[in-house]
Amino acid sequence: MPPLPSASALPPGTSVTLRTPQGDRPAGAVGVVARAPAQGSSSIYDVQFPDGALLAINRVHLGVRRKEAEALPVNHTDYFPHVQYRCVMGSRAFGLDTADSDTDLRGFYLPPATAHWGLGDVPEQLERGEEVYWEARKFLLLALKANPNVLEVLYSPQVLTVTPVAQALLNIRGALLSQLVYQTYGGYVMGQFKRLEMDRRNHGDIRPKHVMHLLRLLLSGIHVLNTGEVLVDVGEHRAALLAVKSGELNWEETNRWRLELHRAFDKAYARTRLPERPDYALAETWLIGARRAAVDG
Numbered sequence: 594m595p596p597l598p599s600a601s602a603l604p605p606g607t608s609v610t611l612r613t614p615q616g617d618r619p620a621g622a623v624g625v626v627a628r629a630p631a632q633g634s635s636s637i638y639d640v641q642f643p644d645g646a647l648l649a650i651n652r653v654h655l656g657v658r659r660k661e662a663e664a665l666p667v668n669h670t671d672y673f674p675h676v677q678y679r680c681v682m683g684s685r686a687f688g689l690d691t692a693d694s695d696t697d698l699r700g701f702y703l704p705p706a707t708a709h710w711g712l713g714d715v716p717e718q719l720e721r722g723e724e725v726y727w728e729a730r731k732f733l734l735l736a737l738k739a740n741p742n743v744l745e746v747l748y749s750p751q752v753l754t755v756t757p758v759a760q761a762l763l764n765i766r767g768a769l770l771s772q773l774v775y776q777t778y779g780g781y782v783m784g785q786f787k788r789l790e791m792d793r794r795n796h797g798d799i800r801p802k803h804v805m806h807l808l809r810l811l812l813s814g815i816h817v818l819n820t821g822e823v824l825v826d827v828g829e830h831r832a833a834l835l836a837v838k839s840g841e842l843n844w845e846e847t848n849r850w851r852l853e854l855h856r857a858f859d860k861a862y863a864r865t866r867l868p869e870r871p872d873y874a875l876a877e878t879w880l881i882g883a884r885r886a887a888v889d890g
Contacts, residue, residue, distance in 0.1 A: 605629055608658040609640060615650050618642065623658060672719055676702045676726050677883075678759035680749035683723075687809060688828030689835065698724040699746045701732035703758060706888040729883055733762075737871050739773035741781070741810055748823035758883050765879060767821060768872035775862040778814035779855070782807050786851060793844060804847060805838040811854040818861035 603609065607626045614620050627647060628639035636652040683697030684690040704715045719726045727735065727743070735743040747766045755763065785807055789799045809827050816824035827834065833850075836842040842850075 603629060603638060603652065603655065603657070609655045610658050611650070611654060612656050613654050615654060616648055618646075618648065624648075626655075670708065672702050672704055672708075672716065673721065673726075675704055676700055676719075676754060677729070677756045678746075678762070679726070679752075679754035680746060681751035681753065682746060682749055682825075686745075686749050686751055686825050688826040688831055689805070689809070689838075695723050698753070699742075699749075700726045700754070701729050701746075701759070702726045703729045703883055703887050706884065729758075730880060733769075733876055733880055736766075736769045737873065737876055739771060739777040739871075741778055741813070744770070744774075744817075744823050745813070745825050748825050750826050758886050761882065762879055765872075765875055768875045770817060770821060770823070770867055771871040772818075772862070772865060772867050772869050773871070774814055774817050774867065775858070775865075778810055778817075779858055779862075782811055782814075782851075783855075786848075790848075799844070801838050801840050805834050808837060808847070808851060808854065809834060811851065811858055815854065815858050815861045818858070818865040818867060821867060 603626050605626050605628060609624055609626060611618055611620050611622045611624070615622075618624075622642065624640040624642045626638050627641040630637055637649050638652060638655060639647055640650050640655070641647050678700040679698055680686070680700055681696060682699040684694045685696055702719060708715045715728055717728050717731045732743060732746075736747060747763065747769070785803070789804060789807075793799050809830075812827055812830060813824045816822065833842070837847050837850075
């Protein structure tokens with residue numbers, strides 16, 4: 594039997610169904626929550642059934658009737674054979690790997706057309722160990738929004754799998770870049786550094802590895818605004834970044850470097866030749882072509 598899902602609290606009066614048999618009541622029996630436990634006290638609910646019977650039942654065995662009725666069967670299709678693009682990411686792609694570094698794989702998959710024609714939805718991403726693959730449309734939308742994680746995937750120096758569909762996207766990857774990079778990269782780094790500064794003040798410590806990757810992201814952002822290409826391998830800055838990760842570079846020195854990079858980032862934005870927005874029409878043409886390939890395939 595599959596594991597029972599985690600569940601939220603149910604207020605009195607909620608119409609529920611049994612996920613498993615309870616006493617003489619079969620799975621699927623309908624009742625109403627008569628009494629809910631005090632918050633944090635237990636997970637046992639008093640449920641009243643149409644014949645007046647009252648049973649004490651653990652929350653994990655109860656489903657909200659409306660949600661249970663609307664639920665579709667879980668999609669167990671294996672979509673990994675439909676991965677179109679696979680590359681190495683993480684520290685090994687960044688040029689920051691050490692002997693104990695994991696090998697992170699990223700990319701996108703294209704589900705067969707029939708997967709979109711049924712009742713269920715296809716998963717927005719597949720995960721397995723250190724692997725993550727986004728569904729093609731989700732992947733493209735994230736790229737158009739200048740999501741750093743996705744843009745870096747398109748520019749990984751270590752590509753393992755590339756189908757004709759994926760190659761067609763790589764051929765137009767430059768058209769996905771825009772000045773939105775300034776907002777997404779810069780906004781994320783600034784927000785995270787504010788949180789890190791707060792953690793340092795309140796708790797006296799920070800996560801150096803996280804700080805290192807924020808600085809790496811700024812370096813990449815400066816590069817893409819200046820050149821129109823996404824910088825993934827930052828091996829040129831390996832020594833300095835690993836000094837941040839190890840704590841060899843203290844917070845004051847690290848923050849000073851961050852401020853210098855932010856100034857360079859602002860200057861790069863002021864003179865960038867990237868368009869204000871990506872080429873949505875070209876991106877959509879690729880996606881339609883990919884969907885057609887999924888039909889023909």
